[in-house]
Amino acid sequence: MSREDILASLMGQARGEGAEMITLRAIIEEASVLATDRALDRLGLGDASAEGDLIALRELLGAWRDAKASAWKAMIDWIVRGALALLLIGIAVRLGVWDLL
Template structure:
């Protein structure tokens, strides 16, 4: 029995017997699962390989985040080195090291 058929039977049962809490919960649960399946199909994730695709996308996203973090750390590291080098050059110029070398 498909989800659509089960949902239709539950709706008929609710209409005939009155909607008790158990029937209403079953209707809500089946409707939610049916809607989730439809959304997955519309997103192109309704096939058997979708789980593998999502796993690969998560790995790719994780690698991107790692690369982005590494790039920021390298940028900050090189920026600090450049500032320190400029500071040392400024100190050397201030002390007149250029005159001592010539």
């Protein structure tokens, strides 16, 4: 019995007997599972290999975040090194090191 058939059966039961709380909960649960399955199918994630695809995407996203953090760290490191080099050049000019050469 498919999800659509189960949902149709529960809706018929609710219409025929009156809607008890347990029937309403079952309808909501089946409808939400059916809607989730449809949404995953529309996204192309409804097949058996979807879990592996999502794991691979998470790993790729983690690698991207690590690379981005490393790039920022390297850029800040180069900026600090450049500032220190300029400071040393400034000190050398102030002390007249160029006259000694």
